[in-house]
Amino acid sequence: MIELNDIEKAYRTERIETIALQSIQLKIHKGQFVSIMGPSGCGKSTLLNILGLLDKPSKGNYLLDGQAVNQLPSKKSAQTRNQKIGFIFQSFHLIPDLNVMDNVEIPLLYRGVGRQERMRLVAEALDRVQLSARVHHYPNQLSGGQQQRVAIARAIVGKPELLLADEPTGNLDSHMGNEVMDILKELNRDHQTTIVMVTHDEHQAKKTDAILRLFDGRLVA
Amino acid sequence: MHSFKLLLKVLARRKFFTLVNLFGISFTLMVLLVGTTLFENFLFPRGPEKRSDLMLVAQRLEMTNDDNTTTWTSDAGYYFLDRFVRPMKTPHKFAIMGNATTVMNYQSGAKVELAMRPADGNIWDILDYQFLAGGPFSEAQNQAAAQVAIVSRGTAETVFGTDQVLGKSLEINGLVYEVIGVVQNVSRLESRAYGEVWVPINSLKDQSFKDKIVDDFLGFFLAEKASDLPLIKDEYDEVIKNVVFPDPSFTVLRGGADNKIEMMARSVFGGYEKETQAGQLLGVILGLVLLFMTLPAINLMNLNTSRIMERSSEIGVRKAFGATTWDLMKQLLRENLLLTTLGGLVGLLLAVLVLSLIASSQIFPYFEWHLNFRVFLAGFFLVCVFGLYSGLYPAFNMSRLEVVSSLKRRAL
Numbered sequence: 001m002i003e004l005n006d007i008e009k010a011y012r013t014e015r016i017e018t019i020a021l022q023s024i025q026l027k028i029h030k031g032q033f034v035s036i037m038g039p040s041g042c043g044k045s046t047l048l049n050i051l052g053l054l055d056k057p058s059k060g061n062y063l064l065d066g067q068a069v070n071q072l073p074s075k076k077s078a079q080t081r082n083q084k085i086g087f088i089f090q091s092f093h094l095i096p097d098l099n100v101m102d103n104v105e106i107p108l109l110y111r112g113v114g115r116q117e118r119m120r121l122v123a124e125a126l127d128r129v130q131l132s133a134r135v136h137h138y139p140n141q142l143s144g145g146q147q148q149r150v151a152i153a154r155a156i157v158g159k160p161e162l163l164l165a166d167e168p169t170g171n172l173d174s175h176m177g178n179e180v181m182d183i184l185k186e187l188n189r190d191h192q193t194t195i196v197m198v199t200h201d202e203h204q205a206k207k208t209d210a211i212l213r214l215f216d217g218r219l220v221a
Numbered sequence: 222m223h224s225f226k227l228l229l230k231v232l233a234r235r236k237f238f239t240l241v242n243l244f245g246i247s248f249t250l251m252v253l254l255v256g257t258t259l260f261e262n263f264l265f266p267r268g269p270e271k272r273s274d275l276m277l278v279a280q281r282l283e284m285t286n287d288d289n290t291t292t293w294t295s296d297a298g299y300y301f302l303d304r305f306v307r308p309m310k311t312p313h314k315f316a317i318m319g320n321a322t323t324v325m326n327y328q329s330g331a332k333v334e335l336a337m338r339p340a341d342g343n344i345w346d347i348l349d350y351q352f353l354a355g356g357p358f359s360e361a362q363n364q365a366a367a368q369v370a371i372v373s374r375g376t377a378e379t380v381f382g383t384d385q386v387l388g389k390s391l392e393i394n395g396l397v398y399e400v401i402g403v404v405q406n407v408s409r410l411e412s413r414a415y416g417e418v419w420v421p422i423n424s425l426k427d428q429s430f431k432d433k434i435v436d437d438f439l440g441f442f443l444a445e446k447a448s449d450l451p452l453i454k455d456e457y458d459e460v461i462k463n464v465v466f467p468d469p470s471f472t473v474l475r476g477g478a479d480n481k482i483e484m485m486a487r488s489v490f491g492g493y494e495k496e497t498q499a500g501q502l503l504g505v506i507l508g509l510v511l512l513f514m515t516l517p518a519i520n521l522m523n524l525n526t527s528r529i530m531e532r533s534s535e536i537g538v539r540k541a542f543g544a545t546t547w548d549l550m551k552q553l554l555r556e557n558l559l560l561t562t563l564g565g566l567v568g569l570l571l572a573v574l575v576l577s578l579i580a581s582s583q584i585f586p587y588f589e590w591h592l593n594f595r596v597f598l599a600g601f602f603l604v605c606v607f608g609l610y611s612g613l614y615p616a617f618n619m620s621r622l623e624v625v626s627s628l629k630r631r632a633l
Contacts, residue, residue, distance in 0.1 A: 054541060054624045075545050082543020093538045093628060097230035110543040154542070 001162065001194050002028040002051065007060035007070075009046050009217075020046040021217045024060070030161070031192040033185070035205040038214035044198045045166055047214065051196060052085055052164045053077040065161070082110050086155030090167035092147045094139040100126070100150050101135045107158040125153040129183055145176030152183055156193070163187065165197040169204055181207055228556045231528060242524050245517035246564030247571060250604060253510060254572035255579075257599045258590055259410065260506075264481055267591065268407050269348035269414035272443065276347065277453055277478040278413055279306060279440035282461075283493040287472040294493070296320060297476070298433030299422070300467065302440040305460050311452040313445040316343035319430075320437045321416050324393050329380050337393060338416035339425055347443045348414045355387045355402035363421035370398035371419040375406045393418065396426060409585040413439065413484075432467055434474065442478060454478050458495045510603075518611040525557065525615035529622075536619055537627035546620040553619055557612030558605065565604035572600075 007024035010017050021043045028034055036044050049055035050062065053069060062070035069080060086107070094103050104122045113121070126132045129149040139147055148168060155163055165184065169177030181204050187193045197208065205211050213220045232239045266273055279302065284293040297306075302317045309315065321336035342360030350357070350371070358369045370391050377386040377400075384403060391398045398420060407415045430436050442457075444450050457478040464474050475493035477483070486502040529536070536549060544552075576590045 049625050052541070054628075075547075078540065078543050078545045078548075081541060087541045089628065093534050095227075095535045095538065097227055097234075102226070106539060107542040110539075110545075110548060158542075 001030040003063040005061040007057045010058045033188040033195045033208045034210045035197045035208040036212045042214045043217040086160040086163045088155050088165040088168045090170040092151045104154045125157040129153045163195045247567040249517045250568030251571035254600045266411045268411045269350045270411045275444045277442040279478045282435045282476040285473040286470045295435040298436035299430045301434045311456045312442040314443040316441045317341045335417045337418045339422040347441045351405040353403045366423040368398045369401045371402040373406050373417045376417045408588045521611035529619040533627035537624050540624040550616040553616040554612045558608040561608035
């Protein structure tokens with residue numbers, strides 16, 4: 001599913017060069033649930049952004065489903081994100097001016113899905129995160145856990161093969177965090193969705209198939 | 222729908238700011254719509270000048286003596302028009318009418334000022350004055366210096382207190398005229414046809430105008446078809462070059478036969494060449510319109526830019542889930558066009574209000590305005606230009622935001 005060869009990411013300014021990632025070799029198979037751990041600033045989010053085509057590596061190759069994607073033109077990478085990848089962020093990033101339904105349907109809008117079909121898929125996704133009763137609520141009318149579940153519904157509404165989660169439980173208490181992890185586990189188990197999750201929480205990481213540890217931009221385990 | 226709902230929400234977030242901007246847009250578009258309507262009514266009149274597309278007018282002239290020491294600029298003189306222009310072959314019809322002069326009338330017991338136009342009997346074939354009663358005087362009556370007058374409805378009501386005035390006597394400059402026709406009031410915007418009383422040229426007491434090359438008269442040409450207009454201009458140019466001056470010290474005459482926009486260009490830029498700077502005039506007008514739009518457009522750009530910063534997280538999310546740069550630009554332009562259309566609608570209402578006020582005040586006497594399809598189309602075009610003008614830069618800025626950095630901003 002995912003193959004990274006010798007990936008490097010450097011941020012250059014006139015005076016200094018900061019290496020965020022170096023010599024990353026990584027294979028993640030379809031249907032795996034992998035967590036990435038490491039201290040702050042070790043490059044976890046950078047790696048996730050590269051995996052999600054939100055950022056480009058400075059060097060190296062990235063194969064997604066056997067296709068080289070590290071230097072795709074922006075339109076193509078937008079298309080690939082839309083078709084294959086779903087994102088879950090630590091701070092949810094729901095659009096406050098839109099209700100739950102309108103937030104969840106966003107990926108489908110850029111896929112040109114008709115209104116009827118969108119409503120059906122949104123209902124299905126909300127059902128999976130048990131929020132069907134909240135379709136017309138706005139984000140500020142929901143608890144943190146519910147907001148994250150809406151964000152998950154948005155991430156899975158287009159049935160992506162790969163789900164990238166950046167500290168999905170980081171802003172939640174342990175009870176809500178467990179709920180969110182249960183949903184992710186279920187998605188992974190029932191739909192063979194590949195999931196890569198960045199986390200600081202050892203307890204949650206232990207629930208995944210494998211833990212990758214990053215230190216100073218290098219994979220150490 | 223998605224976009225419309227979102228726009229309303231985004232606008233409602235900063236109500237005061239939005240209101241100020243909406244006011245700016247509405248006010249700008251209102252002024253532009255009023256301007257467009259006046260301009261449209263000027264260029265495409267519905268009154269006596271309704272055949273403007275087939276009309277040319279010989280008006281401004283410049284006469285210079287042989288050693289270039291004396292230059293005389295004025296409107297055309299009767300002698301020039303009657304003797305040299307009237308025999309022209311290319312015009313379908315030709316008529317002479319003097320500029321409006323203010324005359325006094327005391328018949329109603331109060332002093333009434335009237336705009337009087339001395340005309341020949343052919344003017345009625347070129348200008349479509351709408352007769353409410355009676356009819357025009359003929360060229361034969363003009364030749365016979367008949368003391369007959371045509372009055373506008375407004376004049377009839379002011380002087381006689383009624384519009385049943387046929388056969389009544391009207392005193393002008395110590396002469397008594399018999400009213401033989403009443404015409405619909407003429408808007409001041411139709412400056413070439415405007416008047417309140419029309420009398421035969423030959424009936425004027427002082428006939429000293431008859432030997433003048435430059436004076437206070439206009440020559441009206443009517444072409445049979447639009448393709449004849451350049452031929453008339455060419456022939457008029459020949460006539461001007463070959464004029465024989467009664468005063469032999471003058472040798473050069475310059476001027477041109479103009480349509481409405483050319484006449485306006487000549488009065489703005491001056492010049493007595495055959496060709497006017499009508500193109501430049503339209504350019505200047507367009508430039509002024511753009512300049513006038515600039516301030517509210519910059520305001521809107523600022524508002525948009527600050528909103529984009531507030532919405533950077535939304536933009537990040539949309540990009541992450543597959544929106545292309547073009548998708549996002551379209552979204553913002555659509556939102557902006559919706560906002561400007563909203564402002565345009567309010568502007569349209571304001572324009573109707575202002576035009577009614579202009580019509581009921583007497584800034585342009587007898588001005589009747591029409592918001593027709595052409596004005597509406599022009600207004601819609603202006604709204605679109607404004608929407609794109611003010612939206613493109615912020616949209617471009619927005620589309621360049623990097624997903625990662627826009628998601629890091631937490632300003633949702």
